[in-house]
Amino acid sequence: GATAPLAGLNVLITAGPTQEPLDPIRYLTNHSTGKMGYALAEAARDMGATVTLVSGPVALDAPAGVRIDRVTTAQEMFEAVSSHFPEADLTVMAAAVGDFRPVNAASEKIKKHGRTTLELELTANPDILAWAGSRKRTDGSQVICGFAMETQHLIENAAKKLLEKHCDMLVANNLREPGAGFATDTNVVTILTPTDEQTADIEQLSRMPKRRLAGEILNRLNSLRAQVPQTV
Numbered sequence: 235g236a237t238a239p240l241a242g243l244n245v246l247i248t249a250g251p252t253q254e255p256l257d258p259i260r261y262l263t264n265h266s267t268g269k270m271g272y273a274l275a276e277a278a279r280d281m282g283a284t285v286t287l288v289s290g291p292v293a294l295d296a297p298a299g300v301r302i303d304r305v306t307t308a309q310e311m312f313e314a315v316s317s318h319f320p321e322a323d324l325t326v327m328a329a330a331v332g333d334f335r336p337v338n339a340a341s342e343k344i345k346k347h348g349r350t351t352l353e354l355e356l357t358a359n360p361d362i363l364a365w366a367g368s369r370k371r372t373d374g375s376q377v378i379c380g381f382a383m384e385t386q387h388l389i390e391n392a393a394k395k396l397l398e399k400h401c402d403m404l405v406a407n408n409l410r411e412p413g414a415g416f417a418t419d420t421n422v423v424t425i426l427t428p429t430d431e432q433t434a435d436i437e438q439l440s441r442m443p444k445r446r447l448a449g450e451i452l453n454r455l456n457s458l459r460a461q462v463p464q465t466v
């Protein structure tokens with residue numbers, strides 16, 4: 235019905251940053267607060283979905299009525315997503331996943347030892363969104379939305395990501411735009427959808443609260459899902 239447009243659907247959301255340990259005391263991370271991902275989880279719940287939220291470390295309260303799976307590293311997020319993804323009808327990856335992690339997390343605190351420089355060797359983390367894009371069901375019943383935050387060439391980079399990671403939708407965030415980005419309660423985004431293998435449609439949305447934007451994203455994503463006949 236109109237009030238429960240996602241009734242009967244499983245929605246999987248990723249949110250927040252990841253933390254990649256350097257030693258028992260320190261880690262590499264980013265400025266993600268989890269606000270957009272948590273807003274998506276709450277909106278999906280209110281639209282009638284069964285929601286699983288895979289969350290990196292954030293200061294937000296767990297939304298009521300949502301299954302939450304808390305993780306720390308990108309590798310743990312990948313493992314959580316791979317276990318929940320097969321049953322997800324709609325997946326939205328709003329997490330800011332660390333692209334790299336230290337090759338070796340030191341087992342003891344890294345000491346200064348009078349050094350003036352320190353080299354860290356990093357290795358690539360799995361790209362969770364690309365993995366999901368390559369594994370989604372081929373009948374169109376499973377749709378995936380990614381996010382892209384860029385400081386330059388936003389639309390070109392976002393279109394490239396949409397197509398390369400086989401997303402059904404990509405939400406592009408300009409970090410430099412007032413009322414957009416990490417710690418704000420509003421966002422200004424452009425929504426990209428693929429038209430064919432090479433090109434994308436783009437739709438610019440006005441600045442709005444993250445909670446309302448979440449509903450807009452979920453409604454659009456759901457409309458891209460193929461209606462597969464159910465066998466009774």
Ligand code: C5P
Pocket residue numbers: 248308327328329330331332333359360361362363364379380381382383395
């Ligand atoms: O390529 P980039 O990191 O900018 O892509 C951002 C999108 O990809 C986001 O939806 C993010 O959640 C997802 N991502 C991911 N795993 C990674 C890196 C990004 O799922 N290792």
